[in-house]
Amino acid sequence: MTYLFKLVRRLAISRGSALLLVFALLAACAGDTTAPGSEADRSRNNPVSLQIFPQSVTIETTQRVQFRGVTRTMRGDPVATPLAWRASGGTIKPDGQFSSVIAGTFRIYARGLGWKSVDSAVVHVVAPQPNLARIAVTPASVSVNAGAQYTFSAAGYLPDESTAPVGVVWSATGGSLDPAGVFTADSVAGEFHVIATNTVGTLADTARVTVLSPSTPVEPPTSPTPPATPTPPATPTPAFARVVVQPARITLASGSRQQYRAFGRTSRGNRVSIAATFRVTGGSITPAGLYTAGQTAGTFKVIATSGGKSDTSLVTLTTGPTPLPAPTPTPTPAPPPIYTGRVGVPMGVSGLLSSGVTSAPYNMSLDGYSAGGIVARLAEARTKRLRVLMNMTGGAHANYMTGGRFDMAKWQAKMNTYNTAAIKAAVAAAVADGTIIGNSVMDEPANVTALASWGPAGTMTKTRVDQMCGYVKAIFPTLPVGVVHDHRIFEPEKNYQTCDFIVSQYRMAKATVTDFRDGGVAFAKRSGIAIAFSLNILHGGTPSTTCPKYGNDLSGKLCPMAPDQIRQWGWMLGSAGCALNMWRYEAAFIAKPENQAAFSAVADSLAKLPRRGCTRA
Numbered sequence: 337m338t339y340l341f342k343l344v345r346r347l348a349i350s351r352g353s354a355l356l357l358v359f360a361l362l363a364a365c366a367g368d369t370t371a372p373g374s375e376a377d378r379s380r381n382n383p384v385s386l387q388i389f390p391q392s393v394t395i396e397t398t399q400r401v402q403f404r405g406v407t408r409t410m411r412g413d414p415v416a417t418p419l420a421w422r423a424s425g426g427t428i429k430p431d432g433q434f435s436s437v438i439a440g441t442f443r444i445y446a447r448g449l450g451w452k453s454v455d456s457a458v459v460h461v462v463a464p465q466p467n468l469a470r471i472a473v474t475p476a477s478v479s480v481n482a483g484a485q486y487t488f489s490a491a492g493y494l495p496d497e498s499t500a501p502v503g504v505v506w507s508a509t510g511g512s513l514d515p516a517g518v519f520t521a522d523s524v525a526g527e528f529h530v531i532a533t534n535t536v537g538t539l540a541d542t543a544r545v546t547v548l549s550p551s552t553p554v555e556p557p558t559s560p561t562p563p564a565t566p567t568p569p570a571t572p573t574p575a576f577a578r579v580v581v582q583p584a585r586i587t588l589a590s591g592s593r594q595q596y597r598a599f600g601r602t603s604r605g606n607r608v609s610i611a612a613t614f615r616v617t618g619g620s621i622t623p624a625g626l627y628t629a630g631q632t633a634g635t636f637k638v639i640a641t642s643g644g645k646s647d648t649s650l651v652t653l654t655t656g657p658t659p660l661p662a663p664t665p666t667p668t669p670a671p672p673p674i675y676t677g678r679v680g681v682p683m684g685v686s687g688l689l690s691s692g693v694t695s696a697p698y699n700m701s702l703d704g705y706s707a708g709g710i711v712a713r714l715a716e717a718r719t720k721r722l723r724v725l726m727n728m729t730g731g732a733h734a735n736y737m738t739g740g741r742f743d744m745a746k747w748q749a750k751m752n753t754y755n756t757a758a759i760k761a762a763v764a765a766a767v768a769d770g771t772i773i774g775n776s777v778m779d780e781p782a783n784v785t786a787l788a789s790w791g792p793a794g795t796m797t798k799t800r801v802d803q804m805c806g807y808v809k810a811i812f813p814t815l816p817v818g819v820v821h822d823h824r825i826f827e828p829e830k831n832y833q834t835c836d837f838i839v840s841q842y843r844m845a846k847a848t849v850t851d852f853r854d855g856g857v858a859f860a861k862r863s864g865i866a867i868a869f870s871l872n873i874l875h876g877g878t879p880s881t882t883c884p885k886y887g888n889d890l891s892g893k894l895c896p897m898a899p900d901q902i903r904q905w906g907w908m909l910g911s912a913g914c915a916l917n918m919w920r921y922e923a924a925f926i927a928k929p930e931n932q933a934a935f936s937a938v939a940d941s942l943a944k945l946p947r948r949g950c951t952r953a
Contacts, residue, residue, distance in 0.1 A: 386419075386448045388457040390516035396464045396503035397439060399535050401515045403432040403457060405446045417448045426461065436461045462501045464535065466831050466862050469495045470578060471504060471541045473532045477644050479546040480521050488517040488543055490532040495829075504532040507637075509617060511547065521547040529639055531648045536861040537585050541578070542639055542646030576600025576608050579647040581640040583854040587652045587911065588629045596625040596649065598640035612642040618653070629653050680943035681910050682723040682773060683935075686920040689713060689722070697936035699723060699943065700773070702917050704730030707753035711762045718771050725839075725868070725915060726775040728754055728808075733788060741791035744800075748807060755811050767814045773868075773915055774816035774837055774950045777804040781819065782826035798827045805835040816866075816951045822846070823859040823867070831863040837950040839868045839917060842909060843876025844897075849905045853912050866950040869909035870917040873897045874925060886922050896925055899934040906938035914950040916942060 386407045395401045407417045421428045422445040426436030434444060436459075444457045470493045480486050492502035506513040510528035511521045519530055525547050533540040581598045588594055598612035614621045618636030621627045627638060630653065638649040684700030702725040705713060710728075717724045729736070729750050736747045754763075766772040781796035783789060790796050805817040818837035832838070840856045842849060853869070860867035874886040875894035883895035897905070910916035916938070925931060 386446060386455045388444065388446050388455045390457060390514050390518065392458045392460075393516040394460040394462060394501055394503055395435075395515075396462055396535050397437055398464055399503045399505075400433055400435045401459065403428075403434060403444055403446070405432070405448060405455065407448050420447045421445070422447075426459075434459060439463050460501070462503065464862075465492055465494070465500045465502055467494055467829050468492050468500065468502065468534060468539060468862075469497075471502065471532055471534055471539045472578065473530065473541040473543040475543060476646075477544040477546075479548055480519075481548050482521055482523050482525060484521050486519050486521075486545070488519060488530055488532070490517065490541065492534070503535055505535065507531045507533070508545075509637075511545070519545060521545070525549045529646065529648075531637060531639075533648070533650065536858075537650055538858040538861055539584065540648035540650065542641070542648045544641070544644065544646065576610060576643070576645070577602055579610065579612065579640055579642050579645045581612075581638065581647040581649045583649060583850050584858065585650045585652075585854065586850075587654060590629050590631045590633065590653050592629050594627045594629075594651070596621070596627055596638055596640070598625065598642065598647065600642065600645075610642040612640040615639050615641070616651075619651070627651070680947060681913070681915060681945045683906070683910055683916040683918070683939045683942050684722070684725075685918045685926065688921055689717060689724070691921045691923070697932065697939045699939060700725065700915060700917070702727060702776075704728075707756070707759060710754065710759055714762050714766045714771060718766070718769070722771070723773050723915075724766070724771060725773045725917065727779070728775055729777060730779070733790065737791070740789075741795050744803075747804065751807060751811070760812060763812050764814055767812075767816075770947075772815065774818055775808060775812075776818055776820050776839065777801065777808060777835075779820045781821055796826075798830045798832055802832055802834040805832070809834070816949065818865075818868075818950065820870075823856045828859065832865055835865060836952045837866040837868060837914065839870055839915075841870035841872055841917075841919060842905065843872040844878060844901070845876075849908050853909055857912055865952050866914045866948070867912075868915035868917060868950055869913045870919055871897065871902065871906060871909065873902060873918045874920065874922055877901055886925050887920075899930045902931065902934040903937055906934070907941055910938060910942045911945060914948040 386405050388403055388405050390401075390403070393401055403421070405419045407415055409415055419432070421430065421432050423434060423442055425438075425440055425442040426434055428434045428444065432446070436442065439461050441458065441460050444459055445454070446456070447454050471490055472493060473488055473490050475488070478486055488506075490502070490504045492500045494500055506515065506517050508519060508528060508530050510524065510526065511519055513519050513530065517530075517532070528545045528547060530543045530545055531540055578601055579598055580601055581596060583594070583596070586594060596614065598610065598614070600608040600610040602608060612625075614623065614625050616627065616636060616638050618632065618634065619628055619630040621638060625640075629651070633653050635650055635652045638651055640647050640649075680699075682700035684698040684702065686702040688698060688701035689703045699721065700723045701717070703713070704727045714724065729747055735750065736743055738746065763772065778796075778801060780788060781790060781801055784791070784793050801819050805819070808815065808817045816836040818835050818839060820839040820841070823838055823840040838860065840852075842852050846852060847855075856867050856869065874896050875889065877883070877895040877897040878901075879893045880895050881893050885892075885894065886896055906916060
């Protein structure tokens, strides 16, 4: 018998055996399906499939996203089953909440009960964009049937109008949204808004959704669904490319008012006037944009719409102190309140301790120090129940200059005089009990004027200031360290990496107090630092040549702030930061009864707010 004959015979026998086995199995299965109460009958109600939502999403390293899984039976009915979650990177909790401190693309896995109960999703983690100029939601307007779904996308734009990947927080005034921007209409017809807000809450954009009744045909969206990173149209129609509503974010006491305004910006960034309509999700607003807060605490939205485009502002209502009342024509100062110095937002005058005056109505001082007197000065502050914003390396610019430029070695030499065991122990104790708010390493590093220059432009940079903050932290590890300068003018496109806070000073000639405050808060949030505000009470009021003058006034028209300006601006800036400083102590101005009454009103209101540390987020 040949080898080939043997091989063919074996294959024929094997094939016949296999076929007999298959037929036997099929017969057995057929018998099972007709038996009453069979296992197959019961399996129709068991979970057999799983799908994760969202399937793909982009978040930032500062953001969390909630994944969920839906399991279904053979009939397609959803059924609740426990899920086991796993991620290829980052951290995922047992409930499906994912986050990552590093950027990258990761896959999320979920496993449940059932033979097909396994699914995966993709999450793209990106770093926050510090220079983000705006957010755009696409499409701007769309119509959907009741119960239908539509996916919106959001792109971030930098100042040069280039796009950047961003994570956003989605919300809607009707229906529901998942973390990836998938909108699900409910059964109620009407017009609703889909809102995308950046993770720090300073920028937002709004799209309009019209939910139609079943008998109404769906109209196509006003703009096509874009790719992941859409390019803005070269010739926008109408004349403006987007709507901007200001302020972008604000905190108000219940029952108070705020004037909103809206304008358009072209694709080139030019500002144009528009006719906008306003609507709110809490409180009320007039057609002219005057918002009145309701009595319920929480975060609500103010939405401005024009030409099918919208922008959204977030307003947080608190049940804290009500807005400061307008001053009476002839204010009568009340007895100064007693402050503990340990609660609320501190407020005080530069040079208060060194002036030797009593603390009331203030509970904070910004002072220069010498190593020889700092321990005693901190003890004095504790006795007077004052908080202190220190300036260890204060004094004349000449102390830190060589050849017309800032000399880091001289600055470090002054800082080293505080590096003693006694001073380090005193500072650590004062930080721990709240006496010390922090220490400023420098005043106005961008200043290149003849009177207060640190050297030619470019001598000081944020990187250099960060090095100074790090030098102080090496000596005093628990001490918050910051710098004093206008948040708008010193390398505003860059962020601090080491410094904890910034002190930004306001005077009327710079901007409206609302714009100055909102810009400062946005800068601090973007940078991950705290912000304290300062009032230039001596030179920051309404310009005039006839007002009383204090200190150096080369222009001849730098007026002090009026009492009502101190009240209003002090509350608006102080309530938005971790401290409120006033420059500077001038006995003749400070002692005026009408000014004392204004200082007391602001200090009393700020003392009722929750305490905020001047430290990095």
